[in-house]
Amino acid sequence: MAEQTTEEDILLAKRIISAAERHDVPALRVLLKEGSANVQDPTATVATSPLHAAILACGKAEDGKDAGDKEVQTVELLLQNGAIWNDLNSEDETPGCIALRLGQKKIYDIMVEAGVRAEILFAKMEALGLGDSAADDEEEQDEVEEEDRPAAKKQKVSEEEIKEIQEVVEQQVLDDVSLDNRAYLKSQLRYKPGILLDESDNAVMMDWETQIMQRHAETINPKKGLKVMNVGHGMGIVDTAIQTHEPAEHHIIEAHPQVHQRLREQGWYDKPNVTIHEGRWQDILPKLVEQGVVLDGIYYDTFAEDYAALKVFFAEYVIQLLAKDGVFGWYNGLGADRQICYDIYTKVAEIDLYEAGFDTTWEDIDVPSGLHDKKNWEGTRRPYWTIDVYRLPINTFVK
Ligand SMILES: C[S@@+](CC[C@H](N)C(=O)[O-])C[C@H]1O[C@@H](n2cnc3c(N)ncnc32)[C@H](O)[C@@H]1O
Structure with a gap:
């Protein structure tokens, strides 16, 4: 009470x-x-x-x-x-x-x-099991033990309350599929001119990011004949830019069936040196590691995934798949609707990347000024970008 x-x-x-x-x-x-x-x-x-x-x-x-x-x-x-x-x-x-x-x-x-x-x-x-979710697990455990002793007065969250909380979370995910990667991957997408929307009207990708994608493509694929991989095809902007440097191998990992359909319609499956891996990167990458694949450039830009997913991506997979002199790039968009959150996540990422063995160089790119105007976000659930500068990360192994 x-x-x-x-x-x-x-x-x-x-x-x-x-x-x-x-x-x-x-x-x-x-x-x-x-x-x-x-x-x-x-x-x-x-x-x-x-x-x-x-x-x-x-x-x-x-x-x-x-x-x-x-x-x-x-x-x-x-x-x-x-x-x-x-x-x-x-x-x-x-x-x-x-x-x-x-x-x-x-x-x-x-x-x-x-x-x-x-x-x-x-x-x-969280990693040590001392965070909120771990506390919840422990509470559930305590709960069961208390249930074994019916005389004991229950003071913890009851099973019914846990069920209620689960129902609220499920309802939130139904209302906004971007809160859960698997829910997003099952949802209906809409490709419209200049924008890709999910079922909950979240903008998955917008064409104002073209300049940013082109620069990312250049940093991970700076010359002809390299082996590169992009995770998350979306509107295909970064993959199109990667193609201009004629890679020797161009791997695309994509998990949404409607994006596969679009890749098919646009002839990506028939392009020379392009391999489309259908599925979640979480399922595809362990296989590529097992096959001993080594890449000169890797880019990561998915959707409905949080920072913890990005950290697993670089700390567990990029370190195994990237060539010694390779470059890793990732879409730096977390917290971009509030400057302080963006600045904090940018620093946290730099620290975690360093711990995983990567140096980070940042390039600042001014985003179009119109993004502050609510009109440009009409038809979307919320503006996911309201700050002035995109900080583009370029990661290489610490020498
Ligand atoms: C923001 S878009 C990528 C935009 C892309 N960079 C471009 O230039 O158009 C994110 C993409 O990641 C895909 N995606 C989301 N979760 C994924 C996952 N776990 N594994 C692979 N692809 C995923 C989405 O379906 C979507 O196509």
């Missing part, structure tokens, strides 16, 4: 938020011994965390209000005490979004670092 909020709790929350706002580090240090760095004042009209309040109170850098030591220490103290980097206020802004909007570069960089640390820690906990 949720704990009751008392007058005292509200007063403490107000005092913590106020100390954060005033950048009063000594007072905040004392108050955080009693209360959380993530308190909310339930009586406030605008929901805000202490971190949001502290950053908002810095003011605009362009007005000569560059954050100084006090401001920096306040933000750092809140983060050290567990303030959440991606908490949203009622304006749908994270603390980092506010720092960016105010031009507070120093604070923004601190928030990016905090996000990177949190994401890496979260991924490590």
Whole structure:
């Protein structure tokens, strides 16, 4: 049962938020011994965390209000005490979004670092079986054990509640197939001029990305006669660009039946040196590894898959399939609807890639300015790109 909020709790929350706002580090240090760095004042009209309040109170850098030591220490103290980097206020802004909007570069960089640390820690906990999903499994296990002792009073989530949660998740996937790779692969696609849509109206691919795809193709396939592989055909933009350099071998892995149909209609199965592998990369790549395939260039751009999938792709497969001097490229689109998320995932990826044995070079490409205009996303579920610069990764093995 949720704990009751008392007058005292509200007063403490107000005092913590106020100390954060005033950048009063000594007072905040004392108050955080009693209360959380993530308190909310339930009586406030605008929901805000202490971190949001502290950053908002810095003011605009362009007005000569560059954050100084006090401001920096306040933000750092809140983060050290567990303030959440991606908490949203009622304006749908994270603390980092506010720092960016105010031009507070120093604070923004601190928030990016905090996000990177949190994401890496979260991924490590998941890998060790200590994350949310592992906790759920353990709860289920506890549940069964408690059921063996009928007299014991059940305090954990009941089977019925677990079923209810599963039903909600299934409903969400039915509503938005991009939340689940297998659901997406079973869904109906629509090819329209300049855009490929899934059954839930998500834009799977759009032709404004042509310049980005062409550059990716050049980086993984810079000259004639190489052996290259692209994972995810979509609208065929990157594969068409790869073809201009006449590869000796051009492997395409694609899992959606309607995309296979399109590949067939457009004659890709008959092109010299092209091999289409029908299926999910998760099923195809182990076979290619077994066959001892070695490639000069590999590109990855799938859909309805998360960062964890990309990490498996490079840490388990690219390291086995890529030639010593080969180049690996991947579509860097995660978090591209919020600058701070994009900056954090870009750094997390760079760290993970390095751990897997890859150096990363980044090339910045300006995206068309019209992407900020909602009109250009009409008919799609949501704009998946709202930031100004695409950071194109080029990965080679660490020398
Ligand atoms: C964003 S599109 C690729 C766009 C492509 N780069 C282009 O230039 O048009 C993603 C593609 O990956 C495919 N795909 C999604 N999940 C996959 C998986 N697990 N294995 C292989 N292909 C997958 C989708 O069906 C879709 O064709």
